[in-house]
Amino acid sequence: xxxxTDRVMDHFENPRxxxxxxxxxxxxxVGSLSCGDALRLTLQVDKDKDTIEDAKFQTFGCASAIAxxxxxxxxxxxxxxxxxxxxxxxxxxxxxxxxxxxKMHCSVMGQEALEAAVSNYRGVPIKSAQGELIxxxxxxxxxxxxxxxxxxxxxxxxxxxxxxxxxxxxGQCKPKLEELLALILHQAKxxxxxxxxxxxxxxxxxxxxxxxxxxEIAPALMRDGGDIELIDVDGNEVFVTLKGxxxxxxASNLTLTDFVTEKLRALVDPNIVVKEYRA
Amino acid sequence: MKTIYFDNxxxxxxxxxxxxxxxxFLRDMYGNPSSMHxxxxxxxxxxxxxxxxxxxxxxxxxxxIIYTSCGTESDNTALWSAxxxxxxRKHLLTSRVEHSAIYNNVSLLxxxxxxxxxxxxxxxxxxxMEELRKSLTPDTALASFHWANNETxxxxxxxxxxxxxxxxxxxxxxxxxxxxxxxxxSLSQSRxxxxxxxxxxxxxxxxxxxxxxxxxLKFSPFMVGGxxxxxxxxxxxxxxYIVGLGKAAELALxxxxxxxxxxxDLRDRLEEGLLKIPYSIVNGDREHRLPNTTNISxxxxxxxxxxxxxxxxxxxxxxxxxxxxxxxEPSHVLxxxxxxxTAAHGSIRLSLCVYNTQExxxxxxEKFPPIVAKLRALSPFWKDDGPAESALLTCDSDNCNLCG
Numbered sequence: 090x091x092x093x094t095d096r097v098m099d100h101f102e103n104p105r106x107x108x109x110x111x112x113x114x115x116x117x118x119v120g121s122l123s124c125g126d127a128l129r130l131t132l133q134v135d136k137d138k139d140t141i142e143d144a145k146f147q148t149f150g151c152a153s154a155i156a157x158x159x160x161x162x163x164x165x166x167x168x169x170x171x172x173x174x175x176x177x178x179x180x181x182x183x184x185x186x187x188x189x190x191x192k193m194h195c196s197v198m199g200q201e202a203l204e205a206a207v208s209n210y211r212g213v214p215i216k217s218a219q220g221e222l223i224x225x226x227x228x229x230x231x232x233x234x235x236x237x238x239x240x241x242x243x244x245x246x247x248x249x250x251x252x253x254x255x256x257x258x259x260g261q262c263k264p265k266l267e268e269l270l271a272l273i274l275h276q277a278k279x280x281x282x283x284x285x286x287x288x289x290x291x292x293x294x295x296x297x298x299x300x301x302x303x304x305e306i307a308p309a310l311m312r313d314g315g316d317i318e319l320i321d322v323d324g325n326e327v328f329v330t331l332k333g334x335x336x337x338x339x340a341s342n343l344t345l346t347d348f349v350t351e352k353l354r355a356l357v358d359p360n361i362v363v364k365e366y367r368a
Numbered sequence: 369m370k371t372i373y374f375d376n377x378x379x380x381x382x383x384x385x386x387x388x389x390x391x392x393f394l395r396d397m398y399g400n401p402s403s404m405h406x407x408x409x410x411x412x413x414x415x416x417x418x419x420x421x422x423x424x425x426x427x428x429x430x431x432x433i434i435y436t437s438c439g440t441e442s443d444n445t446a447l448w449s450a451x452x453x454x455x456x457r458k459h460l461l462t463s464r465v466e467h468s469a470i471y472n473n474v475s476l477l478x479x480x481x482x483x484x485x486x487x488x489x490x491x492x493x494x495x496x497m498e499e500l501r502k503s504l505t506p507d508t509a510l511a512s513f514h515w516a517n518n519e520t521x522x523x524x525x526x527x528x529x530x531x532x533x534x535x536x537x538x539x540x541x542x543x544x545x546x547x548x549x550x551x552x553x554s555l556s557q558s559r560x561x562x563x564x565x566x567x568x569x570x571x572x573x574x575x576x577x578x579x580x581x582x583x584x585l586k587f588s589p590f591m592v593g594g595x596x597x598x599x600x601x602x603x604x605x606x607x608x609y610i611v612g613l614g615k616a617a618e619l620a621l622x623x624x625x626x627x628x629x630x631x632x633d634l635r636d637r638l639e640e641g642l643l644k645i646p647y648s649i650v651n652g653d654r655e656h657r658l659p660n661t662t663n664i665s666x667x668x669x670x671x672x673x674x675x676x677x678x679x680x681x682x683x684x685x686x687x688x689x690x691x692x693x694x695x696x697e698p699s700h701v702l703x704x705x706x707x708x709x710t711a712a713h714g715s716i717r718l719s720l721c722v723y724n725t726q727e728x729x730x731x732x733x734e735k736f737p738p739i740v741a742k743l744r745a746l747s748p749f750w751k752d753d754g755p756a757e758s759a760l761l762t763c764d765s766d767n768c769n770l771c772g
Contacts, residue, residue, distance in 0.1 A: 101676065107746055122749055122758075123709040125670065125690035125698065129748040129758075147748035149713075151672035151689070155746060227696070250696070257696030 093152060094186035100156035105163050110143045117206030119198055124227050124254070126150030126195065128158050130202040132165075134210060139170050146202075153185075153192040160184045161199040174207055176200065177240050178252075193252045197237055223265055226258025231269055238273050246270060268351070271305060275356055294357065295322050301356040302329070306349055317349065320366045327353060328366040369682040372728045374638075376569070377518050377546055377661060377719035378686055382612075383571035389615035390573075393608035401605050402596070411607050418614025425617040426563070426580055427554030434579045434597045435610055439545040439566030442579040443469035443512075445590035445601070446541040446562040449581075450510035451482070452588035454539070457509035459483045463495060463524075464704035467543055469564075470512050471700065483507070492653035493522035493705050501532060508538045515547035515563075519688055519701045519717055520652030521661025523551070530559040539585065545569055545577075549620035550627050550658050561585050567609065571721075572616035576609035623722050632659035634729050635720050639664065641733035645740050646753070649711055651702060660720040663688070665711035668750050669743040674716055677739040683732050688715040710749075 093101070114134040120127035126149060133143040144162040148155050160181055165173040178196040182188045188196055201217065208215040220232030237243065237252050246266045250256040256263050289297075302319050310317055316332040329349065353361045373381065393414070399407030401415055416430070423430040436442045447460075447470065460477055462470055464486045474484050485503045488496055495513070504511065511533045516523045526542050533540035541562040544553075548563075549570040555563060560582070567576035581587055581600070593602015639662040642648060647667040666674065671687025678685055688699030690713060697703070698712040707715070718732075744750040749758050 098676075101673070102680070104746060118748070122668070122713070125696065125713050127748055127758075147746060149668065149747045149749055150670050152676045154670075155673060254696050 091153070091189050091192065093156075093189070096184075096186040097153055097156040097188065100159040100185065101152040104146075104148075104155055104159040106143075106145045106159065106166070108145045108147065110145045115206040115210035117202040117204070117209055119201045119205055120150070121228075122149060126154045126198060128154070128198050128202045130158070130161070130206050132206050132210065134170070141165050141168055141170065141173055150195065150198075151192070153188055153195040154198060156185055157181055157188070157195040157199040158202075161203060165203065170207055170210065173203060176203065178237070179241060190248070190251050193241070194254045197252055201233070223269065224253075224255035224258065224262045226262075227254040229253050229255035234266070234269060235273050238270065239277065243270075244274065267309065267348075268355070271352060271355055274305075289358070297357045298322055298327055298353060298361075301353055302349075305356065306352050309348070325358065325360045325362055327361055327363050329363060330366050372681075372683045372724075372732060374718040374720055374724070374728075374732070375684040375686050376721040377521075377717065379568045379574065380571045380721055381723065382573050383616060383619055385619060386572055386612045386615045390608045390612040393611050397607070399607075401607065402594075414611050414614075415605060415607060418611045421614040421621075422578060422617040425548065425553070425621045426565075428556050428580055429583060431598070432555075432580050432583055434581060434600050435605065435613075436577040436579055436591075436601060437575060437606070438577040439467070439543065439564050439569075440469040440577075441590070442545075442564030442566070442577045443467070443541075443543050444473070445579050446564060446581075447473055447510060447512060448590055449586075449588045450539045450541065450562075451477075453586035454509045457507050459485070459505055459507040459509060461485050461487070461500070461503050461508050461511040461538070463487045463489065463513055465489055465493065465517055465701045466512070466514055467518055467545065470514075470543060487513075489704055491706050493517060493520050493651070493701070494653050494656070495524055495529075497525070497528070500529065504532060504536045504538050506537070508536075510539050510541055512541040512543070515542045515544035515551070516658050516661075517652070517701060518546050519699055519715075520663045520705075521546070521658035521719070522652040523547070523656045523658065525656075526560065527558055530561075533561075534559040546658060546661075549617075549624070550660060552624055555580055555582070567613040567616060570616045570620045572613040573609060576606055576613045578613070626722055628659045631720050631722055631724070634724055634726060635660055635662055635718075637726070638662060638718060638720070638729045638732065641729070642736060645737050647755070648740075649707075651705065651707055651711075651715055658719075661717065662719075663715055663717045665707065665715040666740050667708075667710045667714055668747050668755055669714045669740065671714055671716055673743055674714070674739060677742070678732075678735070681731075681735045683735065686717045686719075688717065689713040710755075 110131045110133040112133050113131045115132040117130045129147045131145050132141050135142050144166050146158040146162050148158040164176055164184055178200040181196040181199050205215050217233040217236050220230040223229055223231050234249060234253055234255055241252055243249055246263055249266055256266050299319055307317050314333055318330045320328040320330055350363045397411055399411050401408055401411050419430040419433055422433055460482055477484055487500045513524050513529055515526050530540045539561045542560055543564045545564055545566045548565040563580040565578050568574040587600060589600050591602045596603060596605055642664050649665045651663040651665055671689030675687055688702045690696050690698050702712045702715055749756055
């Protein structure tokens with residue numbers, strides 16, 4: 090049984106603001122019946138003050154989906170549109186005293202419904218719904234994933250699934266999620282910082298390769314019972330030894346070329362060539 | 369608050385008689401049956417009697433039983449034994465609706481180079497027997513089909529499949545975890561080669577299971593170790609639990625008629641009552657079904673939220689919805705049956721046992737309709753007395769695997 094907080098159970102058993110507002114100025118719909126949860130949020134807006142006068146919801150979903158929707162409506166009533174937009178899914182979860190990790194996608198659904206309603210109100214396209222479709226099972230785009238990863242400081246694909254459901258169906262998009270995550274984390278680590286050296290020295294290159302292997306690649310391999318060790322770097326050639334399950338895995342060639350190379354190319358230098366070193 | 373336990377396909381309450389039978393072996397009779405002293409000697413006879421009682425329930429010889437730790441171990445033992453004992457055969461035949469103990473081995477086997485055929489089911493959860501017949505080949509190492517489905521209770525024609533397999537020289541295994549104690553069995557009369565069961569589904573505790581292996585069948589152990597279970601499963605005998613399972617088997621055999629009369633009637637009363645709720649559908653073949661199980665979908669609402677409301681009245685049930693399955697998709701069983709997606713997330717399984725009463729059924733029937741009504745009032749897919757038109761029925765992605 091999920092360990093829901095008393096607050097989640099209260100909002101589930103006694104949901105606030107159920108239904109549709111009497112004058113619909115804005116409407117946001119996210120999720121679907123087939124996906125297992127769906128939320129319709131309607132807002133009544135005082136246009137002069139740009140303030141949300143009333144908010145109501147209709148939700149199909151589990152206890153935490155209903156509680157998150159109820160919490161959202163309570164949080165945004167009386168707020169200006171801009172104030173409401175600054176609410177993150179984290180804020181919704183915190184309002185409820187926390188949600189199980191596996192249920193964080195319910196808070197994300199709430200935040201996305203709000204975003205959709207505001208876009209509807211302002212007559213602009215929904216930002217996070219744009220972009221490339223990554224998860225076909227749950228219709229999640231790279232823009233949505235990027236936003237959630239950054240807001241919640243996610244570091245693993247498992248967390249992306251818990252927060253957005255992406256990858257939780259057939260699982261085919263998981264390699265894509267790995268890539269996307271590496272890209273987002275890389276961006277996050279190296280913002281347009283003025284400290285960035287103009288040219289990659291050999292020392293810096295080796296440092297970056299080392300970092301990429303210990304922080305990104307090794308943890309990913311460890312999840313499958315493997316490991317990797319950096320042996321040497323010579324120009325663009327990187328020599329590594331695969332260990333644990335990887336060492337005896339017939340697919341290890343694939344691991345090397347597909348995974349390690351791609352990661353290093355994305356994180357360090359597009360010209361890198363990975364070679365396996367066998368002692 | 370009184371607990372009304374309608375989740376007996378998940379696990380059962382340990383019977384007080386089972387507990388009492390086990391207790392001495394958790395206290396004074398702690399000997400290892402392999403030991404050559406009186407502490408070892410005093411547990412030998414109770415072990416032998418327990419094995420005989422389980423054999424009586426299954427209708428087989430006591431030597432044909434191997435004790436395991438659970439149903440999952442039994443399934444894995446059967447599967448890997450058949451594959452190892454016939455290394456030249458590289459094909460597994462099974463169904464799309466098996467328990468995860470078999471189902472989740474499929475992708476592993478494929479990675480290892482085996483060919484796997486998963487026979488589909490129709491909307492009532494019935495096997496495509498023609499497809500099954502055609503898929504039995506000389507390369508088939510094992511055919512594994514459960515006796516009864518844990519979610520819907522639908523019973524497969526196991527004797528018929530076993531016969532087909534036997535004629536073609538294919539080893540047949542059945543996961544009977546849900547069926548043992550609910551359906552009369554006589555394995556020595558059947559052509560079943562291996563059968564899995566789990567104690568905790570028949571009022572013994574968790575942590576004990578068994579595998580029936582027909583005398584003469586080639587066998588390769590899964591747990592390699594000592595000489596226990598005649599060299600077929602290493603590990604010191606779990607004496608208290610084996611004794612408990614023996615008592616549970618004795619009780620189950622005695623209660624089989626009640627299971628198939630009084631319990632069946634209670635289940636039917638519950639089911640008929642719940643079907644009065646509009647937009648509710650029974651999942652599965654009502655004719656060939658375990659006497660204790662009903663699986664009903666309440667359209668346009670979600671299962672977990674139904675369960676939490678039920679639980680607030682003390683009623684325990686389960687659901688095949690995504691939110692309760694631990695994954696993000698509804699149960700593979702309901703999907704294999706093609707249950708419409710308006711219904712898949714709102715499925716509720718109620719599984720009874722001999723402890724249940726008519727008062728419990730009637731109490732549940734009183735509490736259930738308002739729960740459904742309350743959740744439908746919240747649902748964007750419901751308006752007044754029926755489904756609402758909504759843009760949210762399916763998602764907007766063109767090739768979504770769920771909306772199909």
